[in-house]
Amino acid sequence: MTYQYLLTTIEGEILKITINREQKLNALNRDTLRELNQAITTGLQDKNVTGIVITGAGEKAFVAGADISEFAGFDESQGRDLATKGQLEVFNLIHHAEKPIVAAINGFALGGGLEIAMACHIRIASHTARLGLPEVSLGLIPGYGGTQRLTQLVGRGNAMELILTGNMINAEKALQIGLVNHVVPADEVISKSEEIINDIAKRSPRAVAAAIRAINASLVAGEQGFNVEINEFAKCFATADFQEGVAAFLERRQPQFPKE
Structure with missing residues (x-):
């Protein structure tokens, strides 16, 4: 299937999904979220796919957050619908997937981008990755599960500091607090993700x-x-x-x- 904002390839038995809005640092808009739902659902239903890697196009960003221009004028009801639809159709879909989904974090993973990564089962970060939830700087809080999944991964104290300051951390700090599983050179982030899925594929x-x-x-x-x-x-x-x-x-x- 051809997508406007995604590139999809199957290598061996692994579906690789690349969010392809490089000029926008792969920011999430509603169409990208809709396409992610379609691509992930297709991969999970394909018996020849043993796992999925999600990454971002280019060298700068995995996903640098949501496309703010799309919701700048939203009211409370629209904000609730935005978060609910995103959670149900993408973030919870990833979280509850019964095949491994690995985030290959190749650069900035901010806001909704970090929330996608946290919904994945395993996270591989490049040395150049920068991660954070800066929503409080916009007068918001994370709306796609960030407050919950970050706390589950790194504990209440670390989650409080990251969310309340809105500051970014580097890959080594993310590894130290348990936010990512591995940190590798930038040119190995995809191969390491595939290596883990291939290991899992040997099992039942x-x-x-x-x-x-x-x-x-x-x-x-x-x-x-x-x-x-x-x-x-x-x-x-x-x-x-x-x-x-x-x-x-x-x-x-x-x-x-x-x-x-």
Whole structure:
């Protein structure tokens, strides 16, 4: 499918989605969010795709925030609709995806850009990356899950400082506080992201999906995460992946898990 603001390629079994608004530092507008929903949904439904990498075009930015010109005149009701639609159609779609989605952060990841990265399962940052949630400088707060996901990733104190100051941090600081998983040279950010997805692809896809559901349950207030884990663990025993995994272990060979 051809998109106006995205470039999509499949390399091996990995779908690479590049947000392609380089002159705007890949800022998110409503059409870009709509296209992200379509591209990610297509990748998740394709049984030949084992994982997704999201990155930004050019060397300067992953995503440098939202396209402010689109919502400068919004009122409270429009702001609520903007956040609700974005959360449901893109950010929660990424968060709850049952295939790994890796953010390859190749430059500025600010505002909605950092929120996309935080919704991903894993984050790889280049040495040149700069990350932050500067919304308070606009008289706003993060609206696509930033207050929640940042706190879950880095703790209340670090989240308070980053959000309330609106300051950016560099990649090494982001690694130190747990905001990103790895920091690599700029020319390795995509290959490192693909390496991790390829490692995950060697495992049982049904077990990977079950693990994602169980981990996500730990983040939901009132959700009995331990019970979700027990149920997901139990259901694994009824899968062909379990039979193949155990047989391969006993036969001292690599498992060949069937695709869904």
